[in-house]
Amino acid sequence: MADERPPRLPPRWFIRTFWTLHRALCRVSGGRLGLWRPKPGKWGTLRLTTTGRRTGRERKVVLGYVEDGPNLVTLAMNGWAAPEPAWWLNLQARPDATVELAGTSHPVRARAAEGAERTRLWETWRGIDKGLDGLAARRPAETAVVILEPRAH
Template sequence: MSDVRKPWLPPRWFIRLAWSVHRGLYRFSGGRVGLWRPKPGKWGAMRLTTSGRRTGQPRSVILGYLEDGPNLVTMAMNGWGDGEPAWWLNLLAHPDASVQLAGGSHPVRARAAVDTERDRLWQRWREIDKDLDAYAALRSSPTAVVVLEPRAGQG
């Protein structure tokens, strides 16, 4: 993809600060601010809680997502920086997790989308963000498209 232009990204410290402020607003408001459902042409925000791969302790992060039938779809993009985000490494070790959506909490099981499913879901994200391919090109490894499937039981 040589015709992909290099997109502008704010400095890494700013990206981390913005997400920290978002998490802080969520905590300060008792969860009333910071999560929203996707709308046509826009992503939503969810809170994902994983088990730490080394400690087993709960670890939470707020992520953008799309709905795909009963599944939730996000990307392990690490702010478009190199390296895998810790939450994705946690899910690779312990795929059972829970998500807090604007409408409540749900237990999920994570997996990476592959082949035609990954292509289809990537295209859905591309419809929301026209610069998706350019952002992904900033990473030295492919960006995992993560599918969170509902599961029965407690989260």
């Protein structure tokens, strides 16, 4: 029987450095670099702007996403570390946010997928990332599947 080990992750410092540099690339290029739309069988990247739950300040983060009709779907995974990502905690407190995609920006409202919808969207992500279940098993709590629904300006 094969040994069922979780997929190997790079060191935490590497993950944090990579995403810091990615955010900087998006910022200095005005979003022209570092943001892309998903292609069949692949995810894209977006820049999410939330309002800090404690500070009330604007907070930006770059996330992977897939499309589900008009909705954008991401995972609240924090680089597979145990704590919930700050952007997800901010959205739980204040669900209205802004999403910047390659070439466009629009307001969204966030919510966690539940039940059959969560299962369906998790399966979509599993089809893209074969190691998803092994990575998610590293976290002490279930990884939230976050839906960003378009809202009127």
